[in-house]
Amino acid sequence: MVWPGFATRFVRYGAVGILCNLLGYGLFLILHFAGLNPVLVSGITYIIMVSVSYLVNRTWAFRSRCSHSRDMPRYLLAYFIGLVAAMGSMHVLIFFMHPALAQIIVIGLAAIIIYVSLEILRFGRSVADNDH
Known part of the structure; x- marks a missing residue:
């Protein structure tokens, strides 16, 4: 059985993710083509977008009524897990493809890992919220 609200949270998370990742990808391209290392640029854009997405996901996608002191560590842990996956993936993928293409794959992979982590956490x- 699917948890109540799961589909709604997933769709909203996806919408936030698409917007943030488009902005993040644009920033990645600008910094990469300015000559910065693609792995470093991937990390920089990741940190910026985590900050923006926390606020939007917390208020709109997940509609949290929990305190920031409860939500933020969970969000940061999920995004740290995603960051490790993103950086590791980028490190491997740039041996096989252009960094601009690799970043698209990294974005999708990290998004799935992060969402699953947010649900688990x-x-x-x-x-008190009932999911069953």
């Missing part, structure tokens, strides 16, 4: 939902 119950981001935006308190213990």
Whole structure:
């Protein structure tokens, strides 16, 4: 059985993700073509977009009523897991393809890993929230 609200959270998370990743990808391209290392640029854009996406995901996608002190560590942990996956993936993929193409794959991979982590960590939902 699918958790109540799962589909709604997933669709909203996806919409936030698409917008943030388009902005992040544009920033990645600008910094990469300015001559910066693609792995470093991937990390920089990741950190910027985590900050923006936390605020939008917390208020709109997950509609959290939990405190920032409860939500933020869970969000940061999920995004740290995603960051490790993104940086590792970029490190490997740039041996096989152009960094601009590799970043598109990295974005998709990280998004899936992060969303699953947010659900497992119950981001935006308190213990009292019933998921079953």
